[in-house]
Amino acid sequence: MSITPxxxxxxDRRTVLRRAAAVGMLATPAIGLLGACATSGSDGDNExxxxxxxxxxxxxxxxxxxxxEVVIFNGGYGEKYATDVHEPLYKTAFPKAEVKHQATxxxxxxxxxxxxxxxxxxFVNNSGEKLMDxxxxxxxxxxxxxxxxxxxxxxxxxxxxxxxxxxPGTIEAGSFNGKPFVLYYVSTVFGIWYSxxxxxxxxxxxxxxxxxxxxxxxxxxxxxxxxxxxxxANAAYYQWNVILTHAxxxxxxxxxxxxxxxxxxxxxxxxxxxxxxxxxxxxxKFSDKSFEGLKHTDVQLRQNQYKVAMYPxxxxxxxxxxxxxxxxxEYQLMPVPSLSASDKLPATALRATAGEGYFVSxxxxxxxxxxxxxxxxxxxxxxxxxxxxxxxxxxxxxGSEGFAFPPGVASSQAALKAAGxxxxxLYFDGWYKELDTEAxxxxxxxxxxxxxxxxxxxxxxxxxxxxxxxxSVTKFKR
Amino acid sequence: MRxxxxxxxxxxxxxxxxxxxTFVIWPYAQAFQxxxxxxxxxxxxxxxxxxxxxxxxxxxxxxxxxxxxxVLLLALPLITIAIALFFAFLLNVGGKSSGGQRQGVxxxxxxxxxxxxxxxxxxxxxxxxxxxxYRPNESGLxxxxxxxxxxxxxxxxxxxxxxxxxxxxxxxxxxxxxxxxLFSAGMASIPGEIYEAAEMDGATKVTLFFxxxxxxxxxxxxxxxxxxxxxxFDAFAIVAVLSVDGGGPDGATTVLAMEIYRNAFxxxxxxxxxxxxxxxxxxTLTFAALTLRLTKRESVEY
Numbered sequence: 001m002s003i004t005p006x007x008x009x010x011x012d013r014r015t016v017l018r019r020a021a022a023v024g025m026l027a028t029p030a031i032g033l034l035g036a037c038a039t040s041g042s043d044g045d046n047e048x049x050x051x052x053x054x055x056x057x058x059x060x061x062x063x064x065x066x067x068x069e070v071v072i073f074n075g076g077y078g079e080k081y082a083t084d085v086h087e088p089l090y091k092t093a094f095p096k097a098e099v100k101h102q103a104t105x106x107x108x109x110x111x112x113x114x115x116x117x118x119x120x121x122x123f124v125n126n127s128g129e130k131l132m133d134x135x136x137x138x139x140x141x142x143x144x145x146x147x148x149x150x151x152x153x154x155x156x157x158x159x160x161x162x163x164x165x166x167x168p169g170t171i172e173a174g175s176f177n178g179k180p181f182v183l184y185y186v187s188t189v190f191g192i193w194y195s196x197x198x199x200x201x202x203x204x205x206x207x208x209x210x211x212x213x214x215x216x217x218x219x220x221x222x223x224x225x226x227x228x229x230x231x232x233a234n235a236a237y238y239q240w241n242v243i244l245t246h247a248x249x250x251x252x253x254x255x256x257x258x259x260x261x262x263x264x265x266x267x268x269x270x271x272x273x274x275x276x277x278x279x280x281x282x283x284x285k286f287s288d289k290s291f292e293g294l295k296h297t298d299v300q301l302r303q304n305q306y307k308v309a310m311y312p313x314x315x316x317x318x319x320x321x322x323x324x325x326x327x328x329x330e331y332q333l334m335p336v337p338s339l340s341a342s343d344k345l346p347a348t349a350l351r352a353t354a355g356e357g358y359f360v361s362x363x364x365x366x367x368x369x370x371x372x373x374x375x376x377x378x379x380x381x382x383x384x385x386x387x388x389x390x391x392x393x394x395x396x397x398x399g400s401e402g403f404a405f406p407p408g409v410a411s412s413q414a415a416l417k418a419a420g421x422x423x424x425x426l427y428f429d430g431w432y433k434e435l436d437t438e439a440x441x442x443x444x445x446x447x448x449x450x451x452x453x454x455x456x457x458x459x460x461x462x463x464x465x466x467x468x469x470x471x472s473v474t475k476f477k478r
Numbered sequence: 479m480r481x482x483x484x485x486x487x488x489x490x491x492x493x494x495x496x497x498x499x500t501f502v503i504w505p506y507a508q509a510f511q512x513x514x515x516x517x518x519x520x521x522x523x524x525x526x527x528x529x530x531x532x533x534x535x536x537x538x539x540x541x542x543x544x545x546x547x548x549v550l551l552l553a554l555p556l557i558t559i560a561i562a563l564f565f566a567f568l569l570n571v572g573g574k575s576s577g578g579q580r581q582g583v584x585x586x587x588x589x590x591x592x593x594x595x596x597x598x599x600x601x602x603x604x605x606x607x608x609x610x611x612y613r614p615n616e617s618g619l620x621x622x623x624x625x626x627x628x629x630x631x632x633x634x635x636x637x638x639x640x641x642x643x644x645x646x647x648x649x650x651x652x653x654x655x656x657x658x659x660l661f662s663a664g665m666a667s668i669p670g671e672i673y674e675a676a677e678m679d680g681a682t683k684v685t686l687f688f689x690x691x692x693x694x695x696x697x698x699x700x701x702x703x704x705x706x707x708x709x710x711f712d713a714f715a716i717v718a719v720l721s722v723d724g725g726g727p728d729g730a731t732t733v734l735a736m737e738i739y740r741n742a743f744x745x746x747x748x749x750x751x752x753x754x755x756x757x758x759x760x761x762t763l764t765f766a767a768l769t770l771r772l773t774k775r776e777s778v779e780y
Contacts, residue, residue, distance in 0.1 A: 108743070112519060115520055116519070116520060130743075133518075133519075136520060137520065140518070140520040142520060232636070232722060232727075233722045233723060234723060289614075289633060289636070290615045290631060290633060290636070291614075292614070292636045292727065293612070293633060293634070293635050293722055294613075294614065294615070433744055433745050434745055437740070437744070440723060441723065441726060441727075441728050441729070444722070444723065444726065444727055444728070445728055448727075450638075450727075450728070472516045472526075
């Protein structure tokens with residue numbers, strides 16, 4: 001889920017331009033670039049393999065000797081969990097099947113041409129800065145419906161369906177218009193992170209309501225430490241996440257549902273405005289103007305150096321910063337504080353979801369094999385193995401039993417437990433990338449003091465309306 | 479052996495022409511075609527006619543980018559050529575003359591190499607380098623020094639009215655070296671006697687520059703202007719790597735190539751992005767034609 005921001009590969013086109021100019025052809029290679037990855041439109045030579053016989057060990061009816069190809073995004077979680085845990089599990093279950101493994105850091109670069117030519121791999125970990133647009137893949141019928149997987153008996157207990165072995169909300173997170181297409185595998189909790197050591201040394205306590213929060217920010221500022229900050233250069237969505245989480249607490253989870261469903265005036269709801277007003281004040285008084293020009297890793301590093309006290313992120317943060325975190329730093333999560341006593345949700349409520357998306361290509365040779373691979377992933381052994389390798393909890397409830405997490409993830413898991421039923425999620429950023437971009441821009445404008453809360457909701461609403469009217473964009477509902 | 483000549487010539491011509499058609503002309507043609515569709519990168523595109531172009535007309539980001547190209551088109555060639563000319567003049571004819579031969583300032587040979595350095599670096603490296611230079615806190619090259627003296631840091635890439643100029647500064651820094659060399663070559667071919675005669679008539683260095691060097695360099699300047707104009711239509715890599723949030727803050731530094739990239743590879747709107755590309759194509763073409771026409775004048779023979 002740690003979708004890191006864009007770093008488009010730099011293209012040196014000056015040389016190309018000069019030469020083009022010399023032969024009298026004044027080139028603008030940007031469009032040539034697009035043309036070069038043009039459509040072929042054909043369905044390729046992809047014949048799907050026939051199914052095998054269904055049995056207790058093979059409930060999905062996979063052809064036992066059919067190969068599957070697994071493509072893993074080699075990012076924050078690496079590829080070791082696939083080669084060392086999941087692929088051997090599949091091999092054990094189906095010894096005659098060949099498992100082809102490929103890892104990449106640029107999923108769309110590698111896979112876009114293969115989808116366009118009708119020869120996609122069976123199983124894909126679609127993540128990272130160059131992930132393929134899930135919405136576009138779904139709209140195009142490229143993704144295998146996962147209903148069959150969720151209804152299949154689980155590996156460990158045939159009397160239990162796979163859907164009953166995962167954290168509630170997992171299937172919904174990967175559903176588009178009510179149909180499950182994506183398996184989000186890693187449990188992700190969002191909140192505000194601080195150093196347990198820094199707070200302990202200064203006698204500070206995490207805030208539950210807004211008065212406490214402002215008092216805490218003031219105390220930290222008096223110490224000469226920047227109380228709060230996020231990176232504007234590429235991670236503004238960490239902050240709109242905080243503002244919207246806050247809005248959901250103030251006005252209830254329907255606030256977010258309206259936003260996701262592009263309801264009229266969804267962004268102008270009072271709860272969103274109140275949250276934006278509150279956080280604009282934090283931005284103006286308790287942050288640092290220079291953060292707008294910094295990348296997420298820069299601000300995170302400053303937190304590790306005890307120069308920034310609080311930082312909004314998800315619980316991948318601890319793993320991401322492992323190299324730079326000093327001993328004894330002790331990451332801790334604090335849910336976004338509540339605004340007032342009339343909030344609809346309690347102070348413990350938080351945004352949590354399943355992150356890190358995996359899908360099976362509907363038009364691959366062996367989609368059943370892809371589904372079976374997922375079923376193996378969702379077994380106890382698959383989940384435990386993953387957690388042991390990458391130190392992150394999965395959506396499989398039994399998968400992290402008895403595992404000692406590092407302090408940050410332990411605190412986020414505790415917060416998740418404390419939240420009980422008051423856990424929510426939002427989806428618009430994955431469904432409508434343009435709306436995400438607009439929200440990021442507006443958030444920077446708001447938090448660094450160029451616009452107020454009214455203008456903030458106004459401009460995002462305008463973009464949401466435009467998307468709603470745009471017939472070329474596939475709409476999703478929840 | 480005459481009978482083998484034509485197959486030989488055609489054979490030699492065929493390969494490059496085929497390559498050029500396949501990898502340059504054909505993608506162009508396809509881009510025009512894609513711009514008329516709503517292609518999203520996966521399934522077969524649907525024909526939508528001029529719909530994408532109509533959308534362009536009320537796309538704020540597109541117009542912002544066009545406006546920035548306007549600024550770049552004026553600022554980048556003007557500043558770069560002015561600085562490059564000044565340096566080239568100093569390097570070639572700015573010093574004392576010895577034995578009737580014009581000389582550059584002391585150490586000219588060394589400077590010439592140093593000026594060319596930025597041209598050797600890849601654009602991405604330059605952008606990353608300037609990230610360090612412009613950093614808004616004490617770890618930045620400029621702000622680190624400022625803050626040591628107790629001054630407020632300058633938010634180069636963050637202040638909306640400063641960001642574009644910070645980017646232009648990088649483009650200029652990067653381009654100057656090449657044009658110093660280009661102009662030096664031009665100046666080297668101006669006969670020393672002309673300078674000598676002018677000096678005997680009592681011309682100062684300033685007069686020498688404006689009355690002798692500049693008119694005799696006109697052709698070279700014209701070429702430089704076209705090249706820099708085309709560079710002003712690009713600027714993608716620097717903006718993409720250096721600017722806040724890809725063309726930000728709030729689109730203050732965006733350029734067309736950036737918007738094309740965003741629409742194609744972030745929003746998966748390849749059709750719309752192609753329409754922008756076609757618009758960029760015509761803008762560049764118009765610029766080049768206009769420049770060549772407007773700067774046309776008799777070249778001085780010597």
